[in-house]
Amino acid sequence: MRAGILVTGTEVLSGFISDRNGPWISARLGELGVEVIQIAIVGDRPEDLEAALGAMRDQGADLIVTSGGLGPTADDLTAEVVGRFTGRDLVLDTEMEEKIQRILENFARRLKFDAEALRESNRKQAMIPEGATAIDPAGTAPGLVVPAGDAVVVVLPGPPRELHEMWPRALAAAPARALLDRAEPFEAFSIRMFGVPESELAQALREIEDETDLGPLEITTCLRGGELITDVRHRAGEEAAVEALRKGLEARLGQWTFSESGETIGEVVAKRLEGRTVAVAESCTGGLLAGRLTDMPGASAYFRGGVVAYSNEAKAELLGVDPGMIESHGAVSPEVAEAMADGALERLGADVACAVTGIAGPDGGSEEKPVGYVCFCVKSAAGDVLPRDIVLPGDRADVRGRSVAVAMHLLRYLLEGREPPR
Amino acid sequence: MRAGILVTGTEVLSGFISDRNGPWISARLGELGVEVIQIAIVGDRPEDLEAALGAMRDQGADLIVTSGGLGPTADDLTAEVVGRFTGRDLVLDTEMEEKIQRILENFARRLKFDAEALRESNRKQAMIPEGATAIDPAGTAPGLVVPAGDAVVVVLPGPPRELHEMWPRALAAAPARALLDRAEPFEAFSIRMFGVPESELAQALREIEDETDLGPLEITTCLRGGELITDVRHRAGEEAAVEALRKGLEARLGQWTFSESGETIGEVVAKRLEGRTVAVAESCTGGLLAGRLTDMPGASAYFRGGVVAYSNEAKAELLGVDPGMIESHGAVSPEVAEAMADGALERLGADVACAVTGIAGPDGGSEEKPVGYVCFCVKSAAGDVLPRDIVLPGDRADVRGRSVAVAMHLLRYLLEGREPPR
Numbered sequence: 001m002r003a004g005i006l007v008t009g010t011e012v013l014s015g016f017i018s019d020r021n022g023p024w025i026s027a028r029l030g031e032l033g034v035e036v037i038q039i040a041i042v043g044d045r046p047e048d049l050e051a052a053l054g055a056m057r058d059q060g061a062d063l064i065v066t067s068g069g070l071g072p073t074a075d076d077l078t079a080e081v082v083g084r085f086t087g088r089d090l091v092l093d094t095e096m097e098e099k100i101q102r103i104l105e106n107f108a109r110r111l112k113f114d115a116e117a118l119r120e121s122n123r124k125q126a127m128i129p130e131g132a133t134a135i136d137p138a139g140t141a142p143g144l145v146v147p148a149g150d151a152v153v154v155v156l157p158g159p160p161r162e163l164h165e166m167w168p169r170a171l172a173a174a175p176a177r178a179l180l181d182r183a184e185p186f187e188a189f190s191i192r193m194f195g196v197p198e199s200e201l202a203q204a205l206r207e208i209e210d211e212t213d214l215g216p217l218e219i220t221t222c223l224r225g226g227e228l229i230t231d232v233r234h235r236a237g238e239e240a241a242v243e244a245l246r247k248g249l250e251a252r253l254g255q256w257t258f259s260e261s262g263e264t265i266g267e268v269v270a271k272r273l274e275g276r277t278v279a280v281a282e283s284c285t286g287g288l289l290a291g292r293l294t295d296m297p298g299a300s301a302y303f304r305g306g307v308v309a310y311s312n313e314a315k316a317e318l319l320g321v322d323p324g325m326i327e328s329h330g331a332v333s334p335e336v337a338e339a340m341a342d343g344a345l346e347r348l349g350a351d352v353a354c355a356v357t358g359i360a361g362p363d364g365g366s367e368e369k370p371v372g373y374v375c376f377c378v379k380s381a382a383g384d385v386l387p388r389d390i391v392l393p394g395d396r397a398d399v400r401g402r403s404v405a406v407a408m409h410l411l412r413y414l415l416e417g418r419e420p421p422r
Numbered sequence: 423m424r425a426g427i428l429v430t431g432t433e434v435l436s437g438f439i440s441d442r443n444g445p446w447i448s449a450r451l452g453e454l455g456v457e458v459i460q461i462a463i464v465g466d467r468p469e470d471l472e473a474a475l476g477a478m479r480d481q482g483a484d485l486i487v488t489s490g491g492l493g494p495t496a497d498d499l500t501a502e503v504v505g506r507f508t509g510r511d512l513v514l515d516t517e518m519e520e521k522i523q524r525i526l527e528n529f530a531r532r533l534k535f536d537a538e539a540l541r542e543s544n545r546k547q548a549m550i551p552e553g554a555t556a557i558d559p560a561g562t563a564p565g566l567v568v569p570a571g572d573a574v575v576v577v578l579p580g581p582p583r584e585l586h587e588m589w590p591r592a593l594a595a596a597p598a599r600a601l602l603d604r605a606e607p608f609e610a611f612s613i614r615m616f617g618v619p620e621s622e623l624a625q626a627l628r629e630i631e632d633e634t635d636l637g638p639l640e641i642t643t644c645l646r647g648g649e650l651i652t653d654v655r656h657r658a659g660e661e662a663a664v665e666a667l668r669k670g671l672e673a674r675l676g677q678w679t680f681s682e683s684g685e686t687i688g689e690v691v692a693k694r695l696e697g698r699t700v701a702v703a704e705s706c707t708g709g710l711l712a713g714r715l716t717d718m719p720g721a722s723a724y725f726r727g728g729v730v731a732y733s734n735e736a737k738a739e740l741l742g743v744d745p746g747m748i749e750s751h752g753a754v755s756p757e758v759a760e761a762m763a764d765g766a767l768e769r770l771g772a773d774v775a776c777a778v779t780g781i782a783g784p785d786g787g788s789e790e791k792p793v794g795y796v797c798f799c800v801k802s803a804a805g806d807v808l809p810r811d812i813v814l815p816g817d818r819a820d821v822r823g824r825s826v827a828v829a830m831h832l833l834r835y836l837l838e839g840r841e842p843p844r
Contacts, residue, residue: 011644013458015449016612016653018440022463027437036435037470041444041461044642048459055477073624073643122621159645161816190438199544202495220466221495222433223581231438280730282709286716287702290709290730297784297818299708305736307729308702308712314727314770318740348736362719394583396719 001063001183003034004056008068008078009158010043020160021067028167029065030233033183037061044075053085053153062151063179068158070141072122079144082155083129086148090127096134096142097126103140133173138165145173152179184235190262191230191246194409195420196253198223201230208248216241226405227265228256255421258412265408266296272415273302279350280306281319281340283331284358284374285403292404304348309340319343332357332369334389337377345381354378354411358392360399374403378414386414423605425456425485426478430500431580432465434490442582443489450589451487452655455605459483466497475507475575484573485601490580492563494544501550501566504577508570510551518556518564519548525562555595560587567595574601606657612684613652613668616831617842618675620645623652630670638663648827649687650678677843680834687830688718694837695724701772702728703741703762705753706780706796707825714826726770731762741765754779754791756811759799767803776800776833780814782821796825800836808836 005025012019022039029036037059042048049069056064069078083090100122125141128134135143139162144155152175156163170176193201201221208214216238220231230249234242250257258268269278280289290306293299307318312331315321321339329335340355358374365371375389388410392402413420427447434441444461451458459481464470471491478486491500505512522544547563550556557565561584566577574597578585592598615623623643630636638660642653652671656664668682680690691700702711712728715721729740734753737743743761751757762777780796787793797811810832814824835842 009644010640010642011651011653012445013448013461014452014642014653014655015445015447015458016642016651017644017646018442018445020440023434023437023440025437026435030436036437037464038474039435039463041463042459051481052460059473071624072621073627075642161820199494202493205495218432220432220436220438220497222431222439224439229433229438231433231436233436280709285713286721286725287704287709287712287728287730290732291707291713294708294730294732295819295822300732303708303732305730305732305740306709307740308709308716308727310712310716310722310725310727311770317769317771318727318729347739348733349739397717398583400717 001034001179002037002059002061003029003063003065004037004059004061005029005039006049006052006056006064006066007039007041008044008049008066009041010075012068013041013043021158021163024160024164025065025067029063030186030188032180033185034063034180044069044077046077046081049078049081050085053082057148057151063154063176064148064151065154065156067156067163070125070143070155070157072125072140078155079128082144082146082153086129086146086153088129088131088146091130093126093128093134093142096128097123100126100137100140100142103137133175135166135169135173138162143170145170145176147175152176186233187236188231188233190232190259191249191257192259192262192265193228193253193256194226194258194265194405195422196228196256198228201228201253204249204252207252208245211248212241212244214241214245217245219245226402258409265405265412266292269293269408269412269415270296270299270302272412273352276351276415277302277304277349278411279304279344279348279353281344281353281355282306282308283310283315283340283356284360285356285400285407286310288400288404289354289356289407292408304350307344307347315340319347330369332359332373332375334375334377334387337375337389338379338385338387341377341379345379350381352378352380352411352414354407356403356407358399358403360396360403362396372399374399374406376403376407376410378407378410380414384414384417386410386419423456423485423601424459424481424483425451425487426459426481426483427451427461428471428474428478428486428488429461429463430466430471430488430490432497435463435465443580443585446582446586447487447489451485452608452610454602455607456485456602466491466499468499468503471500471503472507475504479570479573485576485598486570486573487576487578489578489585492547492565492577492579494547494562500577504566504568504575505551508551508568508575510553510568512549513552515548515550515556515564518550519545522548522559522562522564525559555597557588557591557595560584565592567592567598569597574598608655609658610653610655611682612654613671613679614681614684614687615650615675615678616648616680616687616827618650618678620650623650623675626671626674629674630667633670634663634666636663636667639667641667648824680831687827687834688714691715691830691834691837692718692721692724694834695774697724698773698837699724699726699771700833701726701766701770701775703766703775703777704728704730705732705737705762705778706782707778707822707829708732710822710826711776711778711829714830726772729766729769737762741769752791754781754795754797756797756799756809759797759811760801760807760809763799763801767801772803774800774802774833774836776829778825778829780821780825782818782825784818794821796821796828798825798829798832800829800832802836806836806839808832808841
């Protein structure tokens with residue numbers, strides 16, 4: 001069972017916005033056991049869209065999922081092109097037209113816009129290829145499930161929220177269901193490490209492969225935000241190879257491993273807190289560390305709060321950092337990082353605090369403290385302390401992002417009661 | 423001049439990580455006047471990579487840019503496949519081998535890893551197609567510029583930082599330069615609005631088109647994080663159409679327009695501050711509003727700091743919010759939002775403060791205050807105040823992201839001394 005994913009939209013093709021739908025659809029299809037052969041992004045030109053559909057059919061795709069091009073504007077042409085591709089004329093779905101009209105009336109009333117103008121813009125959204133199944137919209141654009149010989153084309157809108165909501169409805173439509181019933185779901189897991197280079201992982205995998213055939217496992221490694229992630233996918237019944245891989249990595253790189261089941265560092269930290277509370281004091285990360293700690297549901301159970309002490313006055317006023325210390329050591333120094341952690345512990349009444357102060361750039365660097373120099377201090381109310389100062393590579397966004405990663409992992413080490421390896 | 427972009431990597435194809443290189447390369451090529459016909463993402467299987475290269479050549483690509491698959495692991499096969507595709511054998515580039523070796527020695531020393539292990543893993547990175555130009559690495563992987571008949575294949579590594587650094591070097595290589603000298607750069611601009619639905623923009627564009635031929639303009643519209651963005655690209659000499667479009671949109675939707683030159687809301691806010699300082703007090707956005715205000719270089723000139731007051735205790739301790747007010751109105755209420763803004767003004771000594779408190783979900787909603795209910799208050803030390811409470815759609819991440827957008831725009835309206843339209 002093979003699938004192609006076709007994302008449309010000049011705004012995505014031109015690099016103006018990043019596509020979020022291709023990866024999302026691919027991950028869902030993977031879980032269902034469908035092998036994705038390609039994600040293609042094309043513009044709003046109908047000939048490019050049709051060429052891409054043809055290329056995917058030629059490569060043997062049983063399923064093609066498209067996103068985008070279902071809106072009310074003139075460049076939204078997916079339904080028409082898919083109709084032509086599958087040899088089906090567009091017909092007005094009057095039931096769908098009424099549904100859209102009702103949605104628009106609510107929408108217009110709420111936003112105080114003219115319902116007639118909206119209606120005019122959106123009428124074309126009720127035109128569907130003859131014989132296709134229309135999928136109820138999450139916004140105003142209905143989706144489509146269109147039989148194409150032995151294959152099926154699933155057509156969904158571009159806004160991710162709409163696409164996500166409509167996905168199960170599209171899969172439940174008879175032609176899609178019949179196809180997916182033939183797929184055998186993959187099993188998958190993911191092992192995450194921090195602080196080890198990719199080449200060490202490559203060598204470990206070669207060594208394990210020398211002892212055990214890992215052929216039945218589809219192993220992907222990638223470095224993301226400082227974390228080295230090994231993603232494994234396999235069919236049922238490959239437990240021996242899975243076991244060899246897990247044990248081999250544990251023996252060689254276990255001390256850098258923070259998750260063997262795909263948990264994110266945020267989830268691991270939340271678990272390691274075991275009822276303790278955490279607070280943060282940030283300078284160069286400007287709120288992003290607090291943002292990371294609060295991106296999970298239920299964060300209020302462990303996150304007390306944070307201070308973004310960008311100015312020296314804020315460091316003094318909100319965290320009680322001695323201005324004299326800032327004067328003598330500099331705002332970016334191990335001393336100030338620890339004083340910020342102390343302030344967060346005290347002012348926010350947390351069990352553990354994590355402080356970050358650094359030079360994100362592009363300006364503000366010196367020979368002694370270059371751009372990318374960041375000081376961290378993780379400290380517990382009980383007095384455990386884990387300080388670090390390092391120079392991180394990259395531009396402003398990289399330095400900020402990597403600082404958040406380092407801070408999260410230092411927090412984890414302190415919670416685990418151990419030093420980072422090496 | 424047409425180009426295809428080919429991103430490789432099972433981790434990207436499987437949806438495990440989002441591709442950032444395709445959009446980046448596409449934007450750079452667009453600036454150079456090269457029309458991108460497709461961005462394709464394929465896995466690490468050499469036959470899929472070769473099929474995609476062939477499909478792009480068949481579609482008339484003069485230039486193909488690949489990213490990824492140049493690493494030391496066994497699934498990194500791009501150089502080999504591009505060699506086969508262009509009919510060139512792989513040969514060892516001894517000069518490049520030495521460069522890589524020197525990089526690795528530094529790397530190993532810094533990280534205290536075994537240089538020999540690294541060397542073994544990375545030797546294959548010095549194998550390049552005969553007659554290709556090798557591009558000096560930013561990490562350890564060299565890039566390639568490979569002539570392919572009348573066309574050129576540019577091969578770059580996957581890590582975005584390395585790709586960005588190596589991009590100008592690849593363009594400077596003779597075969598790439600010869601090709602790009604023939605391209606005629608586009609002119610481009612972008613108009614950004616907030617608070618208006620896409621269908622209103624579609625209608626405005628139809629009305630303008632009725633009066634003036636907009637055919638010479640390539641107009642793309644998209645809705646991103648609550649902002650409605652019109653991206654326009656055109657060849658030189660189309661000033662009349664550009665003028666008609668700009669004036670037409672200004673007349674119809676000018677009150678919602680916040681940028682006519684592609685500035686982000688962050689840049690607009692920074693400019694509107696005109697020397698004034700800003701502070702934030704956040705609950706549900708958990709630091710992301712501060713993160714947005716500090717993502718630009720030079721933010722320390724206007725950003726005083728922020729408080730992430732997640733717990734009620736933090737609201738009281740760090741912002742001086744009366745616990746009795748939280749008790750009687752609830753932590754998510756217009757009253758508490760204003761008290762948070764007052765606290766940020768006072769404690770951080772800022773000229774303007776922006777406070778956000780809301781229910782990001784998935785839990786914590788009630789009939790009266792559902793998930794997505796968010797209260798905002800923007801207030802100046804001079805006493806101007808702009809309060810809003812709204813219900814935002816979507817999941818936890820959507821609510822948090824949209825809250826940041828709404829807060830930034832409310833801040834802009836206050837700085838402009840006007841109310842949001844309608």
